[in-house]
Amino acid sequence: MFASLPCWLGFRCGTIPAAALEGDPRIALLAGTGIPFVVHGRSDVDISCSYVDVDNFEIFRRLAEVLLDYGHRRIAALNSYRRFRYAAARDAGYRAAMEGRHVPVDPDLVLETAMTEEDGLKLGARLLSLPEPPTAIICGSIFLAKGVYRAAAEAGRTIGKDLSVVAHDDQLRGISAADFAPALTATQQSVEMAGRRLAEILIDRLEGRLAPEPVCEVSRPDLILRGSVGQGKLV
Template sequence: MNLKELARKLDLSPTTVSRALNGYPEVNAATRERVAEAARRYNYQPNTRAIRLATGRAMAIGHVIPLATRHEIVNPVFADFIAGAGEIYSRNGYDMLLSVVPDDTEERAYRELKSRGTVDGVIVHGPRLNDERIPLLVELGIPFVVHGRATGTESPYAWVDVNNRRAFQRATEFLFDLGHRRIGLINGLEFMDFAIRRRRGYEDALAARGIAPDPEMMVSEEMTEGAGYRAARRMLALPHPPTALIASSMIMGLGARRAVEDLGMKMGRDVSIIIHDDELSYMRNGEDVPIFTATRSSVREAGRLAADMLLGMVQGKLTSPAEHLMEAELIIGGSTGPYRS
């Protein structure tokens, strides 16, 4: 079925149908929904080339991925986020453009996307403290959404994030309620925004119980199994070791569990562990019963939300930067138990 046939079935002009499908604000919401429903019913697939010519849009969204020397963003979390975002792009007739670049050419990559007109907007990954990409994209005039937030950035920008501070505050409070007082933090790299916020949540919970932070009980590392193992082994070798650990990812948590078991102890009995679970589609935290107690938030859903927000900006449905804060659930698994003296 082509555009004219779809328009005839709806008793609308082809121009109105085209504008409705492309989200033009002058077409009222009821008409847009009616057209979208008919397009689904008749399996209508718009001609992307025709849309590009008619609207001047590239019909593509960009993702610039820096191969950072200290933080590899091409990771399992990124893959699930892209899967979620890709669902929204495909549903709306958009392509995805991935540009993997060295760190020192990231700014040039954004400038080239703008000058070539190859994308209608971009999603920014792995926001950092005082992230320079945000003012750059504002200057270039490219619509963008940040997956996460950038501590230190004052100008408004669109973002989708999980409440990392509250998640780690709740995790620490849960361990306190189980009787633990020596709680170690195995965090991600703390120039990354999510790690900054997670540490603040952990420290907020300590302060509320009148406990001063102990530098020996806090580690900031790349989120790998090996880093989780080394951090846990070092903390557990202290004269006054932790009786509980909080890890910033399941991968780090697996390393911490290995360290506990190497020392002849049992996770959940001798040492409690809480992880952050991004609810990865191919790396589940158990099946019916969670392996780890976890703060859980779906990174795939974050991808869907960010993509939908960005397309709304591109299509003129959102005229000011939007914000979406996701709350993490606290899931009880087999990795935590009451303090044992």
């Protein structure tokens, strides 16, 4: 998938590949054409290029660490598909946190899914129906978390008491972690700001204001602790 930037500066155009893949073939393709581009996210291809990314490894590591600090050991992770570079990095961060505390990772608790409320509802219900359900769930987006909240309510579980939930990607349009009941513990980053920065770098490249070296920027979102996290216990 490419995000087009409708700018023609000196009759030149550029593009922004979005959702970088592991070994992303688009990067080699674009590098071979000479078309200016900036990648939203990073890939593991051996080609130097500009990108704007967030530290996805650190995001899931920090979310898992918060839950581990509260005594949770049965921690589920609802992640995107690991063919995407950001999802693979998040999975690695979750596993690093668990292994760092010598807590085994149960494969039944690590699920790949689309980042939708309905998938959060479906997978949340599946997790809570396990013989040994998780006491905490990490969600790759607050849309997933909204579905997990619904699944918990249907299962008679109280968020923050019977089940802890944390998520990434607050500050999405039309939904706020602070408006959940209870308010959702989440990392936050501005997708709008990331898009603006991608456009700025590409426009500067098109107008010749940048040195030939790639511009590589990685941000670390803030984590806001709210009422959706409680002490770990068997449920």
